[in-house]
Amino acid sequence: MIDLLQYGFMQRAIVSATLIGAVCALIGVYIILRGLSFIGAGIAHASFGGVAVGFLLNVNPVYSAFAFCVATAWAIGFTSERGKVKEETAVGIFFASTMAFGAFLVGVMKIYNVDLFSYIFGNILIISNKDLYLTIVLAILVVSILLLFQKEFLFLTFDREMAQVVGLPVKKLNLLMLFLIAFTVVISIKAVGIVLVSALLVTPAATAFQLTRDFKKMQILSVFFGVFACWLGMLISSLVDVPSGATIVLVATALFFIALLCSPLRRQRKQLHRDVLKKKSG
Amino acid sequence: MKNNTIIDINDLWVAFQDKVVLESVTLKVQEGELCGILGPNGSGKTTLLKTILGLIKPIAGSVRVFGADQKNLIKVIDNIGYVPQHHHFDVTFPIKVRQVVLLGRSHKIGMAKPATEEDWKQVYSALDMVEMTDHAETQFGRLSGGQQQRVLIARALTIEPKLLLLDEPTAALDVRTAESIYHWLHEMHAKLSLTTLLVSHDVGVISRYVDSIACLNRHLVAHGKPETVLSRDNMAEMYGCDALFFHHGKVPHMVVPYDDSRHKEQNID
Numbered sequence: 001m002i003d004l005l006q007y008g009f010m011q012r013a014i015v016s017a018t019l020i021g022a023v024c025a026l027i028g029v030y031i032i033l034r035g036l037s038f039i040g041a042g043i044a045h046a047s048f049g050g051v052a053v054g055f056l057l058n059v060n061p062v063y064s065a066f067a068f069c070v071a072t073a074w075a076i077g078f079t080s081e082r083g084k085v086k087e088e089t090a091v092g093i094f095f096a097s098t099m100a101f102g103a104f105l106v107g108v109m110k111i112y113n114v115d116l117f118s119y120i121f122g123n124i125l126i127i128s129n130k131d132l133y134l135t136i137v138l139a140i141l142v143v144s145i146l147l148l149f150q151k152e153f154l155f156l157t158f159d160r161e162m163a164q165v166v167g168l169p170v171k172k173l174n175l176l177m178l179f180l181i182a183f184t185v186v187i188s189i190k191a192v193g194i195v196l197v198s199a200l201l202v203t204p205a206a207t208a209f210q211l212t213r214d215f216k217k218m219q220i221l222s223v224f225f226g227v228f229a230c231w232l233g234m235l236i237s238s239l240v241d242v243p244s245g246a247t248i249v250l251v252a253t254a255l256f257f258i259a260l261l262c263s264p265l266r267r268q269r270k271q272l273h274r275d276v277l278k279k280k281s282g
Numbered sequence: 283m284k285n286n287t288i289i290d291i292n293d294l295w296v297a298f299q300d301k302v303v304l305e306s307v308t309l310k311v312q313e314g315e316l317c318g319i320l321g322p323n324g325s326g327k328t329t330l331l332k333t334i335l336g337l338i339k340p341i342a343g344s345v346r347v348f349g350a351d352q353k354n355l356i357k358v359i360d361n362i363g364y365v366p367q368h369h370h371f372d373v374t375f376p377i378k379v380r381q382v383v384l385l386g387r388s389h390k391i392g393m394a395k396p397a398t399e400e401d402w403k404q405v406y407s408a409l410d411m412v413e414m415t416d417h418a419e420t421q422f423g424r425l426s427g428g429q430q431q432r433v434l435i436a437r438a439l440t441i442e443p444k445l446l447l448l449d450e451p452t453a454a455l456d457v458r459t460a461e462s463i464y465h466w467l468h469e470m471h472a473k474l475s476l477t478t479l480l481v482s483h484d485v486g487v488i489s490r491y492v493d494s495i496a497c498l499n500r501h502l503v504a505h506g507k508p509e510t511v512l513s514r515d516n517m518a519e520m521y522g523c524d525a526l527f528f529h530h531g532k533v534p535h536m537v538v539p540y541d542d543s544r545h546k547e548q549n550i551d
Contacts, residue, residue: 167359167389213376
């Protein structure tokens with residue numbers, strides 16, 4: 001493992017894994033508290049259309065996926081805020097249509113190559129310097145905005161109507177949140193893949209939620225689980241030569257089940273049940 | 283009560299999809315007035331409150347609060363405290379009582395700015411007013427319905443509002459808790475001279491605690507002092523049926539549907 005660290009691809013992978021794990025986990029807290037898990041999956045799948053366009057136009061697919069994700073996030077926000085359809089319905093429409101568009105282009109161009117599969121299932125070991133720079137810039141941007149508007153996003157998540165009443169620009173904040181999810185998806189697709197990125201957005205935050213009901217602690221724990229899953233998943237992936245996305249998601253899921261079994265909140269509930277039964281029988 | 287109009291509603295029409303919910307409502311609420319809005323389910327009480335708050339746009343007519351129309355409401359929003367109808371929050375949401383109250387000051391604090399010492403002082407002062415300081419560090423979802431409602435009232439009070447709007451603040455609460463909240467609200471109104479608009483469908487409660495009553499059933503049936511407004515004709519128009527009144531003092535304490543014209547009024551004193 002120490003030998004591997006000498007290689008540039010491994011150093012890039014470690015930096016990427018840390019940033020992706022942290023950013024996905026931080027925004028994931030808002031995603032699961034708002035019950036928006038489907039949005040992460042929707043925007044991620046929309047990037048498939050962008051990747052296919054990238055292959056067609058011979059530009060870096062990450063850039064075209066970026067444009068697709070942001071456009072899809074805006075379209076979801078616009079159609080649902082206008083009250084024409086519910087947010088989950090908007091996600092369903094754009095998720096399927098952009099994915100279908102990508103599949104159509106792949107079919108037309110006959111581009112069934114290894115590169116395309118690396119976008120679908122992810123390979124953190126092939127991240128280039130350019131990809132890494134984009135990841136660093138977007139990760140700093142997303143984390144800064146999330147920390148800067150923490151109070152506003154918390155209010156929007158907890159009680160949207162009251163947030164509007166006290167004068168917060170809830171529509172703009174909601175759109176900003178969708179853009180941040182889109183940015184996060186873009187920097188994650190090369191590492192965990194289009195199909196699996198939604199798991200990284202949801203699972204670390206859900207794991208943290210098993211252990212605490214304190215918002216700050218939940219954010220810290222979520223970031224810890226996100227980064228840990230990315231590191232361990234990447235290590236396993238490099239040792240046994242399997243796609244990094246799959247191993248990262250499997251590690252994150254294993255952590256979730258461990259947290260579920262060890263959850264102090266669950267233990268408290270069980271203890272309460274035992275006490276009640278004891279009181280009843282005694 | 284002073285003679286400044288705080289809420290000025292003029293010929294207001296509001297529709298939801300293809301249904302008119304409020305018809306030609308004209309209502310003025312003066313500074314320091316504790317006005318109760320009374321009406322049956324579906325009479326447009328909540329819609330009226332949400333229109334005052336700028337959450338719903340009317341199809342015709344105007345609403346002015348502190349002289350500001352809906353477009354300029356943001357300029358006076360820091361003067362308005364709102365306690366929504368009790369809705370079931372996610373009991374697992376990881377937020378503490380003090381954080382819930384602080385959120386009420388979001389606009390005062392400013393976008394992307396952290397809370398100052400003064401903000402936290404106001405938060406604790408509001409929690410003190412509703413006697414919930416001991417629960418400041420408790421997770422909001424772990425509180426009982428009555429305690430949650432008190433925290434939501436503290437959230438409205440933390441901006442030191444000049445106008446307080448309450449939408450059925452005791453709905454879904456037991457009688458004892460509801461009574462204590464109304465009693466406390468009445469005391470608070472007397473202490474702070476807050477202009478207050480209180481929505482309820484409980485005539486008994488409304489009539490005991492308010493200065494004036496606005497009877498609503500899509501249109502404004504009447505607005506004035508409880509003893510003049512709560513007449514048999516107004517009640518019949520508002521509830522759409524003949525009614526039996528139980529009096530406790532000058533004003534009806536309870537109104538129930540009744541079809542026997544021989545016993546239209548009873549006293550339980």
